[in-house]
Amino acid sequence: MNLSRRDFLKTAAVTSSATALPLSLTLPTQALANGADDYKAIVCLFLFGGNDSFNMVVPASGANYDNYVSARPDIHLSTTAIAPMPGFTAENGQAITLNGNMPELAQLIMEGNATTVVNVGTLIEPTTKSNLSSVKTPPNLGAHNKQQLAWQRSWDTGQYHPYGWAGMMMDLLASGAEVVSPSMSFSGNELMNSQTGTDLRISADGLRAMSPLAINSINNNVQKLLDNNTASLFGKSYLQRFQDIIDFQSSLSNTLDQYPEDETIPASYLGGQFRMVKRLIQSSTNLNQGRQVFFVSIGGFDNHSNQRGKHDSILAQIDSALSAFYRSLEADQLHDKVTTFTMSDFGRTIENNSNRGTDHGWGSNQLIVGGQVNGGKAYGQYPEFIRDGADANGNKFIPSTSSEQLAATLCKWFGLSDNSVDYIFPSLSPANTNSFPSRYLSFLGEVTPPPAIPVKLAIAGVSASVTRVDHTPEMAVDGDSASKWTAKGLGITYTLELATSATLSDIKWSQAKGNIRQYFVNIAVSSDGVNYSGISSVVTPGTTVGLVSNPVNANNVKYVQLTCNGNNDPDNSTLRTWNNFQEIEIWGN
Template sequence: MSHAHLPSPGRRRLLAGALGLGTLAALAPLRPARAADFKALVCIFLYGGNDGMNTVVPLDATRHADYARVRGALALPQASLGRLGSSDFGLHPSLAALNPLFEAGRMAVQFNVGPLHAPLTKAQYRADAGRTALTPPSLFSHSDQQVLWESASTDAQSRTGWGGRAAATLGLPSPVISVGGNGHFGLSELAAPLVLPGPGDGFGLAGLSAADLAWTPNALRLDAVKALAAEAPDTDLAGAFQAQQRDAMALAEQLGPLVKRKPGEAGSNAAIDAAFAPLIANGNVTTGLGRQLYQAAKLLDVRATLGGTRQIYFAQLGGFDTHGNQVAADALGGTHAALLKQLGDALGCFQAALTAVGLAESVTTFTQSDFGRTFKPNNSSGTDHAWGNHHLVLGGAVKGGFYGSYPTLALGGPDDVGVDSWEQQGRWIPTTSVDQYAATLLAWMGASAGQLDAVLPNLANFGSARNLGFV
């Protein structure tokens, strides 16, 4: 990433929330584009490593018995699971808000996906032993595997994310729009994501909101900042930064009122507020992910604000590093259940809002996470770091169903990296790569074969299996 295009830390604080704006073209007026011309991706990253084995669970007698035998106290009873259609799989009961979306054909489950350089068998993995590029580096490490997922590469030193590279390669007029912080996913070589605060928070020059300007010294300060941005630059670097400042201030003036608007306030969208009503109390969205997706819904509703007919969003939910006390005594409560409840309820409200504003077919939402978790529990009523994981894709354009290969539920079996008894934990070798997962989403956005190869460095290693078909 070229630091010549990024402000210094001090100026980043001054331009609060306005990172990565050097790539923005002239701002479009606040009006929606026709939904038929518009497509957006919304990435939800589950930080810490979501336990996919308790997110989507087999219901048929044989596999559920295999699952329960290994999972023990962590196993979810068959009767508690929400059956997905007429299939032999069920969702964790905390995700009940998503079952209607599957029934409507608007949710897909992608089995056993993770970072891969190329297709990999257990025999190849054991023979390679991390000596070549065939084995992704630093497996089972939070920070490294987050980078591999967010960058869609097998380079743990990758400086860019696949969302940021896609925005640059597809020529989107705005960078990745983040309602969940400055994640690696949105970085490109020349831009950082546009990071927006939650509803009720100000967006713009730090300490220079409309209310702040009632105090004369603040008004003079704003005049000084504008004067600095308008001065003739003495270097190319200064000119680039001044242009970024001007774009940031213009964007803040345009977006600030929308970003700050809370449910029920003047100018809020009643349809979006109604969709999020289950998560609203006293004029506030009550969960962290709910706030992020409420903000995203507002921005998507006025989708031409940043120009163009293609946009990429980023949101996140943390806390999934469930090494201990993952479930309550009855296996239905606990840390994981609470996290999935927040995820399911926020996604359900978000999809309802998109339907209400006519964007259900135009927005595809998908999950990512550091890695899956071990099939075998640890001694602390939790699970440890693994590799392949199951992920959810939602939206009106999604072809609902199941994709990929569900792993064989046997410790030390063909999908488990372990051979010796001490390493038989149920760390699944992925049968689908992050590159294939991302390529399927970007192809729906309209990316050409050449653009996909430019964004996803390992995609060519998977031959003709470039599109998984879920959208």
Template sequence: MTSSTPPDLQRRAFLRRSGQLALTGTALPFAMNLAALGEAAAFNAPSGDYKALVCVFLYGGNDYANTLIPYDDTHYNLYSAIRGGGSGQTAGGIALAKSALTSTLLNPIAAPVDSQGQTGRQFALNPTMTGLAGLFNTGKMAVQLNVGPLVKPLTRAQYNSNDKVSFPRPPQLFSHNDQQSIWQSSSPEGSTVGWGGNLGDLTLENSLNSKLVFTGISVSGNAVFLSGDTALQYQVSTSGAIKIRPATNTWVYGNPSVAAAITSLMRENRVHKLENEYNAVTKRALDAESAVTTALSETVPSTVFPTDSLGNQLKMVARLIKGRVALGVRRQVFFVSIGGFDLHDNLIRDHGTLLGRVSAAMTAFYNATVEMGVENQVTSFTASDFGRTLSSNGDGSDHGWGSHHFVVGGAVDGQRYFGEAPPINVTDGTGWPRVYTAAEQWHVGQGRLLPRTSVDQYAATLAKWFGVTDTEMPQVLGNINNFGTPAGRADYPWDLGFMT
């Protein structure tokens, strides 16, 4: 195909390619598949339309129980008892004091529904998350409860079953590297191809506008989701485009003419295939660097960002969105990250500091989108390896599965909870085979949440807002037909409702 190929044929080529890559039989990536979805959405988008998704990845596995904390007395007391809290609802063990939660109490339009259909639950955010609490309480943030990778809906008894064919699980649960890889590339650790890279491969196959390389941009170094069979991911630093130093006028002993000569040599076509391919890659990098530099020449948003790593990453995303016209894109997915969440120890000492950085940076980023007039066109959301145990190991918590995540933006149906609030429970059934109470159904030991919402559903909800149609959805989310109407599971809908 050439760039003159009709849009419907380009779309079919994309869907054929992505469909082949999606049908892997494992849980699909939570966030990074959306880099590829962006291309499908762009085919459907009206001229001049722009939307962006920004994934904020919390590396290490975020502790869900000290991020979104039960606040009503009944459930707070259960939480505190499990986590070693003191008498009178005071801090102790890895439990936070209830009095510390007043400033981050969430005031939803409607109370969340728990797994027994009750609506008496209240929650507060970690005390350091005042910015995101404010966004929730003013309708700009929603909470998706208990989301994680699932191949298909799964109960506790099915999870314990030896029948892994009828009741498949995502591979290598509770493993950092594998779960990070699954969420970014559909496969456990060792995967070399991600969804953003697959999109790049398609771009090369179709000879589409080279600026489509900016559909997926990482401001957080190497991320497998942007690696393809032949395409390479595009990365920027918090300072801007990553330059090829010999080709800049400020290097090569300060001699611009030498730098210009080197640049010319790098752009030449060569007879030798290896040399020619090297030059083609170099030329693409030089052209991309030039385009990004031009885009970043736009006026910098005046919103003040935190000066830590995550703040600087999201500030760069805001600048790239500001320069979106120069980049020639209508759909973009950005990846930023913050590490340090593997808190088997020092949870109380370190966790709040990390969450405070997440809250401050995401709040500043939302304010920047308001300043630029694109708050309804940009949605940011959190992701992590997995949640953690509700039970304490003494000074921290251990690897888990499901977790709670936040979605922020003007197009979010905010001040609401979506999904089911999980029980506060760590007991493990009785008898053999095990008989579980209702409260024990939605964890798989030590309060490790069994996800009640799949990453496919989460991704599909974001993708629908992005512009992907229901007809196209199964082509880009290989497990989505295991949920919703096609599977006869109205209790696991494709559209979770958190986007308007």
């Protein structure tokens, strides 16, 4: 059989679809492996459609409850339809409570194991009614897809980052060698999209490994391509990565079999997702993952008409599934290692509409559940429930807390330093002219000591397997982006010797025509300059001539070797075997 690359990819695509597991070929890595005592996980529960969280978290009494009733004559909760939560207040003193269809979560809040962040939303800088016309506000407010993206990413200068904030966090913690991703989702998401990998997608029904016949067929096809001497080094590396994933996929189901479903969690749509999350958390030691991120979801929240019954029903499902998930973790003494939080497109309008529903709003309320939660109160300022009131822009609440402050608090708990948080969330930097009061909210307790801040490492020497008189290896480390090292061919190595052995966190480089070409580079490291270990295969973005960051994690490194495999020049195929580096920087401690 003469198997072409197209045939192989077609076979692989069919097989991947059959498993419901579109695994990435570049997944995050072993730096996330920690001792069992240091394990942590965050679970994002995304409420698609725009949850009316002001019918989930409502004023408990007083004048603001009366305002609430007046604003929502058709859908408000009566005093008999709210959960009894005496003494639970927001930071501005407003007594609040949960929808009566969420009694179990109300109990967790009263125990101090859950809380809510009130009037939180997408912001670029602190925004109030008085400065609304003069500050920058997020683009496309009220658009489902754009605001879903805004919650899952973070604002950079003039636009949102191209990667999710959790993906960027995992990039900073990871190195790039492990086959299985420690980020796992049950539906498509932007939250865990990253530069070095993608999330592992799973189903609530579990992982269905390929049949032995399918595995044998794929293995044979991969081996034929690996044995093909005409294949490029990059192509062989790609195929080997695919083979690693096939091997992993066939073994992960055996790991999960050690942890049967926890039947104390409801077998509902959402409960099924939490059951699988519980099994993967229990498997973390087997998977050698000290940090895990999960993305679960439920929809049905875009209720422009006849909202009340539908909304109450979904909130009841969330209550039973999320509370049971927490109790199951508590029973296994895992509750203080896992924090679950909600996100949604946006809140809803202050007043109900003429169809007994609500329309797209801005500010919202979100739930936080976990053993490390600092309970006893809600976080943030609960707004005055009046259309165009002190906390509103027309029929929408203006968020008093940024969604990025909520996210940054989770990143800090996961172990990121302030500098790393500022890298992911530049809008939260205290150095900003109109800065937020704090990067963080205080709803989480114990915080992992942050890692040391990386520095640019000194380079003692460089060499290359191919060089040119007028474009020498030294020109890639001379601090002058106008000069460069160049060489023609595939599999050419460029080696850097560090002044001292170090732990690496990032390798940055810039390349000529990097704004129109993607370059293919393999990264390997060594302590002695003889024995090298590959840690990452990089395909550059092809969008910039500036420095491209390639996060890594490798210890006791004295030598870094970059194997260059050409580029994909879109205009001239004869130039695709050329390689170059204008500047290279190595960062670490």
